[in-house]
Amino acid sequence: MTAADTIAALATAFGSAGVGIVRVSGPQARAIGETLAGQALKPRHALHAHLRDAAGEVLDDAVVLYFQAPHSYTGEDVLELQAHGNPALLNAILRECRRLGARDARPGEFTERAFLNDKLDLAQAEAVADLISAQSEAAARAARRSLDGVFSQRCEAVAEQLVHARVYVEAALDFPDEEIDFLAAPEIRNLLDRCHADLARLRAEAEQGKRLMDGLHVVIVGAPNAGKSSLLNALAGSDRAIVTEIAGTTRDVLRETVQVDGLWLTLVDTAGLRETEDRVENEGIRRARGELDKADLILAVLDDSQPGHNALADELRVASGSVLWLHNKADLSGHAIARETRDDGVHLWLSAKHGDGLAALKQELARAAGLGEAGTGAFSARARHLEALDLAAAHLEQAMGLCNQAQAELAAEELRLAHDAVGSITGTMDADALLGRIFGSFCIGK
Template sequence: MPAYAPVTICAIATAPGRGGVGVIRISGRDLLPFAEAISAGKTPRPRYALYTDFVARDGSAIDNGLLLYFPGPNSFTGEDVIELQGHGGPVVMNMLLARCVELGARHAEPGEFTKRAFLNDKLDLAQAESVADLIDAASESAARGALKSLKGAFSGEIRALTDDLITLRMLVEATLDFPDEEIDFLEAADAAGKLSGLRGQLDKVLGTARQGAILREGMRVVLVGQPNVGKSSLMNALAGDEIAIVTDIAGTTRDTVREEIVIDGVPVHIIDTAGLRETTDVVERIGIERTWQAVEGADVALVLTDSREGVTAEVNAILERLPAGLPRIFVFNKIDLAEGVAGEGEENGHAVVRLSARTLEGVDILRKRLLSLIGYSASEGVFLARERHLDAIRRAALHLETAAEVWQQVELFAEELRLAQNALSEITGEFTPDDLLGVIFSRFCIGK
């Protein structure tokens, strides 16, 4: 019997609108009578497709198609699951859904099927989240990473770390009963060395998780600079389309323009902004204010300047207002007019790329430099990760860092190890507040 067995739920699992096939999913306890009622008394064989009419209370056919019956616990949710595969018209689907409610089911909440799978130990929390990530994947690389997480790659890394932490905790806890010998015992057992190895493993997992977070969330790139240095032209060049209006008139862009592109599988959110200058134009001033708001939320700033002018006093004034920790790349544009050569380098400690947004010379160099700046490298081993996963790993790393400082104070050492384990356990859901579960699953689509 599943650990979590509430009332029967139902939902349309396919996308809204017309389609060749529509699917309704039902999950609950003891659903064989439910299957027989909706299929005019036919008894389905577990995990075999039954071709049948789907009937109303009076026995008249609503639709016909395939009925699949998966008895729990060998199902996605761990409960009995029925899938009705009929014709994908919205009217037919809603009639079938109403019939399911008539038979005692209620409408499922967003993510409730996957939540039941988690609560019935069919998936851990990281795997459950990857279901939504696979659906929402913005690139092939993100989809592959989400599938790796769904299959347990990320969870396996976290569990291996947790198991090693538990082993070390057992060693430390065992010494608490022998206070006169605890330090000698820990030294003999190389507790400090084991802790160092754990910290190294955690750093590797954090690096891979960062890659996965970039794949999932994408990178926010803001274009800043004075008017008429080619920000809109560069946005069009990166996007491969005429997204922003380009003219020789300074101040053409008066508001932020956003576009999403993909560079080597990484989603990149490009934000073109109003040119930064002193102006009395009310509309342009509003656009400039929105530029600074966009800068605050960016991962990378591309600081554009005209190659013929270089870094002017006005550009330096812009640099002074950029957040101190914001990575930036100087883009010297219009090399076609300055008789320059495309390339990259460094000046005064900042990355520099020389290009022409008009001729596209050097644009590929910028694309690669963007990925390099955020530390991304394409790898088949990357699994998708979320910001909450990174936060949990960072907190675990801080606790292990503190543990390394206090390891000769055994009670404090043991407590820091416990807190590190709890932080990692939040990722897989072994130690997770209920309110966090509500937030996570409410963001799923209905029917998953």
């Protein structure tokens, strides 16, 4: 399907650069290119030509590429003009494209056309935007995997199971006398159980993928003087926070965005938790506790040279994020740099001041952020996908209960809704309502 109108936009970032690319897609793309270049275009040939305006003035010399429908990014005729990366010049080329019949593309419109022409499904189209905006190599790789269809295939596998279940339950409707036997059969139970487990696994992986895209929100808490600010500085690789031997040095919440081994982390340093009469410090402590709920991961810092009751353990029992226990000042306590898994989570011994054990900490951070052991396997995902998977799981659970009660008609409806929810991720179902929301967040020219 080719749209009636032809769109044009700058495909490279706006600003001075060696090369700037104007992209054109639609039925007039070829004619526009041939007029500007003054010669015929062959598909997939790099033509070096002078681009001229209506008066015959040379705008620039450029490499002109023409991709014939459907073998192009959008599935339509596409023209790429690779000119010098000067904003004024590129604007002039765009003006000529408009004069020759193109209109300015809306944000994400090229990718929207690719979706409409079945070049990409919806999750892949979103992965294009995620790839462009990925803040780290790990995130970019995950987006690349989603763009390659890894996430979509996983969704389709679950959708396939739901189709089987639907067929089975709908068949039960056709044999009302045997409905109860149908729904109580082990086949359908096993099928629904398997589907439920697969959905849960996919949800967990998608959440990791989302975390990888968003970066990890890490909150550092602990008693005064435990070495929280020292830890922030060690991870940031520079003295961002004030460190002194005085307990109660940090009084406000300090946020630093740092990249650790290719991962983006928002590190939040907080005031040491303790009972105090100091009003300013108390406000800092109140804010520190407020940060806990927003954490993907809590770094609970203990002073290993000051053993005693771990008051932090009581404090963190209420917090939602997962906790990593850091026994700091191992250089003073003499404890070996080590890692232990205990009931309350992973414990690491380290020295923020001297940098010992930091490598192991970075590994734990990578794991928490969604990177596998070898840093592979993850795919990118978004909040929208998680919502859809949650919705699918809720409907599936309803259906499972209804099957147990031999309510075939209601179970069939719940399975349809679960199927719809999974389908909304790749856009095989109910896609139209989502288009505006998804493509509206793209940059123009993509």
